[in-house]
Amino acid sequence: MRTKKSAINIITAFISQFVLILLGFVSRKVMIDSIGVEYLGINGLMSNILTILSLAESGIGTAMVYALYKPLAKKDIPKIKGLMNFYKNTYRTLAVLTALVGLSILPFLKYLMKDNTVENSITIYLLFLFSSVCSYLYSYKISMNNADQNKYLSTIFNTVTQILVLILKVLILYLTKNYILFLSIDIASTLIKNFIFSKMMDKRYPYLREKVTEKLDKETKDSLYTNIKALFIGKIGYIISVSSDNLVISSRISIKTVGLYSNYTTITSAVSGFVGIFISSISASIGNLLAEESKEKVYDIYKTTEFINFWLYFFSSICIFCLAETFISLWIGEQFIMGEGVVLLIVLNFFISGIMAPIDSVKCAAGLYKPDRYVTIIASIVNFIISMVLAKPLGISGVFIGTLVSTLLFSFWIKPVIVYKHIFKRGILEYFKRILFQTSITFIMGAICLFIGESLFFEHTILNLLCKLALCIIIPNIIFISIYFKTDEFKYVYNVIVLLIKKFKNRNCGTLIDIKDSSC
Known part of the structure; x- marks a missing residue:
């Protein structure tokens, strides 16, 4: 049953991701043509600000899923009801706190938007804030669904609703060129679909509607508070690190540059959405595995997961590196190309964060939050300082260098050491040898494919894009299979x-x- 659910989750997520990515690219194209790249910059900046505000939630969702693994596996309904009641009340409190903190940022918003020419920036921010606050109302039920290895249910539901909403939004933007109306439709649809999914969960788990008669025991509460605290501290650094790039770019370079960069993040997010499906769809199964099986079997599954994950990131990183410029040119125009040096740094960050996914998955599934809780804070500070210093002389490349250096100095090696020591009970040298070799062959193959592709198919045409893609499929995978x-x-x-x-x-x-x- 555990594996059947993983397979269903993966298949439905792949189909969903493909459809939503396709519509997302169409939506972005319409947005650029209708209202301009500056709005993309505003969109990226607002999203990052709200991501930082979500620090209030950081740790709760992850701790919740982890705490539900055993009760769901054992069908301990009183325990499940007690946990869900706790999370419901907690999320409602967080919604209020997020609204208050978000409103307090309003006076400082103008300092984060250098060379901003977009009107109604305050209104746009308030709409983003309202959307973020509303997202807390039913999050706890979605998390329970995922913890029970039924992520495919929310995936199918989200796919159907998002397809309809995206089509409506694109039509509204194309016909009216009104970004405020565009966002308003997004918020209304989110509220409606979350309400409907909540009712679906009540029907699937009817005991969620019953009155909670048993309170959580002290041991469970203490464990929850410990994990939430550790996750919160750890997530502070992670979220600031991820979100600070756009903040530094918008304040030190320009809001328009954020828009240009967001086109590349659309590509990397689309690709990572596909390859990340494998890890995210089996994460609940890994948690279930850790709760029921031996460390040896967990390590056995981890090695296979790591291998498949590397293969996916090996191939996708080479494709992004070799195809990004041609794709951008054909998709929205040559004026949006940022250069091979920028693409290389984007791909480096994409690849390194990607190959760490299996370690992150095992670490979270095991509830191992405390050992490195301060590491991400230190890393985010280093990232911010380096990015701010290098942004002026090196431009956007300096920001990416800051992210890359901070990752390599901290999370890249500390997380694997913790997992191997506390979970696998094994030496770490083998892991780093493997990662070094994987990284080397990835970028050797990437350089070879880029050289051949640019030599033979240098013009930005659809035919050349397809030829480069064929090159990236054939050469790297032949080498990969011959090695492994x-x-x-x-x-x-x-x-x-x-x-x-x-x-x-x-x-x-x-x-x-x-x-x-x-x-x-």
Whole structure:
């Protein structure tokens, strides 16, 4: 059952991601043509400010999912009801706090938008704030759904509603060129769909509507508060680090540059959305695995997960590096290209954060939040200082260098050390040797593909884009398979694919998590 849910989550998430990404690119194209790139900059900046405001929620959602793993596995309904009641009240309090803090930022907003020419910036910010506050009202039910390994339900529901809303928003923007109306539709649709999904969850878990008669025991509360505190401290640094790039760019360079950069983040977010589906869709299964199985089996599954994750980021990083400029040119125009040096730094940050995903997933699923809770704060401070110093002489490249350096100095090596020490009980040297080799072959292959592609297909045409894509598919994957085809991980993945095919034919075989125990 654990594995069946992982497979369903992955399949539905892939379909959803493809449709939403396609509509997202169309929406962005219409936005640029209708209201200009400055609005993209405002959109990116406001999103980052609200991400920082979400610090209030940081830790609660993750701690909630972790705390629900065992009660859901054991069908301990009184415990589940007590936890859900706690989270409901907590999220309502956070909604009020977020609104108050968000309003207090209003007087300082103008200092964050250098060379801003967009009218109604305050109104736009208030709409973003209102949307953020409303998102807290039903978050706890969505988290429970995901903790029960039913993420596919919210994925299907979100996909259907977002398709309808995106089509409506694009039409409104194209016909009226009114960004305020565009945002208003987004907020209204979010409220409606969250309310509907909440009712669906009440029907699926009818005991959620029952009165809570048992309070959480002291041990559970103490564990929750400890995890929430550790996660909150850790998330402060992470969120500031992620969000500070746009803040530095908008305040030190220009709000328009944020808009230009956001086109590239649209691409990397789309790609990471696809490759990240694998990790996010099995994260609940990993938590369930940690709750029920041995450390040896967890490590066994982790190594396979890491291998598949690397393969995905290996291929996607090369594609972004070699295809981004041609794609941007064909999609929205050559004037939006930022240069190969900027693309290289974007891809470096994308690849490094991507290959760390399996470690992050195991660490969170194990509830191991406390050991590195201060590391991300230090890293974010280093990131901010380096970015601010280098932004003037190096422009946007200096901001990306700050992010890259802070990641390599802290999270890149500290998180794996913690996981290997506390969960796997193994030495870490093998891990870093593996990561070094993976990084080396990725960028060697990337350089080769870029050189061949730019030499043979240098013009920005659709045909050349397809030729470059074929190049990126064939050469790196042939090299990859020739290097890894004898490894246990590759053989394991091959067997999984074969058994998955049999599963869909026979409807009685296991998949990823349980595959080694399968009798098929």
